[in-house]
Amino acid sequence: MKRIFAAMAALCLMASGVTHADTLSKIKSSKKIAIAIDLGAAPFGSYDNDMREVGSDVDTAKLIAGGLGVDLQIVPVTSTNRIPFLLTGKVDAVISQFGITDERKKVVAYSLPYASVPVILAGPPDAAIKEWADLAGKSVVVTRGTNNDLDVTRNAPAGTNIVRYDDDATSMTAIISGQYDLFATSPALINTINTKNPALKLDRKFVIRDLPFGVGLRKQDTDLKESIDGIIRTNLSDGKLSAIYQTWHKETLPESVLAAKQP
């Protein structure tokens, strides 16, 4: 699957000249920006009781669309297909807990980080796991195509059984239903799991890394990147992005993100 998507992404790259030359003016003239969000990953993106889209990424997308003065069109994606959606011009931007990494920078451009979360390895309270070496012989759940997948694949010792699911929703279901109990993901998702199944009481075993999130953009859309960077700076300064983070992640926005505030 991953290989299929990699091949698709490579094809997309070859043809990236095909996509709209000037995305920013297209957005302005159509008064609409299409943003890809994973709606299967509460609290970043999910549905509320009335099946309306909610979450920190949804609120951030609304801020960006508001800042550009256009309407927001949410396109639901998953962590595996968000890059093809962006590169083939199906969406104008990706706000989908999209971690900034060097590998991805080869194919997509990022705005300034608008949030940052640690990636943790979580497990049941009685599991004696403090570092990578303790994972040998255990099963760890990751969501395919995420940084967490890369990190675990790279660092887990031989004999670790890495269980990959196609999206966060399925990974979470596997944990909540008790099929597996170790999960490499963000603390926010672990909180969601614990509220849904309080018996699990999953806690943080160790921090894998801090992962800054940026708005994913096509490389040639430099004008759009400039506008979005400006909007992020403004909203970091007036505290709106901090408020979103506080609301959904119950923590204060890390200093590393706030550093980009408007001077």
Place this chain on the structure above:
Amino acid sequence: MPEFGPNQFVFLLHGAVWTIALSVLSLVIGAVFAFVVALCRISGSRTVRAISAIYVQAIQGTPLMVLMLISYFGLNILGVDVPALVGATIAMTLYVSAFLGEVWRGSLLSIPRTQWEASECLGHSRAARMRHIILPQAVKISIPPTVTFMVQIVKNTSLASIIGFVELTQAGKLVNNSTFQPFVCFLCVAALYFAVCYPISLWGRHLEKQYNVVR
């Protein structure tokens, strides 16, 4: 956190509507092409037979999911921007044409050689032979496998979720992810699939009786 309730069920129903829409579109358009494929596969011309055989092999040898990715993202690379429904319909149509084409070819060939020859002796043209002698018999034979295939197609539409098409399975995943009640959520999804597929099976049985397939 939301609980599974009427809103969630309505969301699933919307997904089911799209599942039905995609199934109907791909079956109707696919059937037309499948008929052409079946005729090509038994054509008198060796070239036509060879080309259609390659087509069938190529499509049957490609996973439906890859067909979806190609028709959705691939067409975009060629500069054609297709919505998810169109992308999925193209992929499913290709898939239906190859598989149903082979099913129907088998049905046509299962008509005893003597029937074809008898028709020829009566001086029927190729078209007349097909229309009056072969097809009426082949249709009967093809009913059970065709109905089975239709039910499969309904279930295969779930693969369209890969290109962001919110059909029943994807709707179920999205609801489950906000409510985290997999049991009730996926039970509803299964029930809705059943509600779509069972009438097809019943209809198939009805047709079998009507055309007296089991002799």
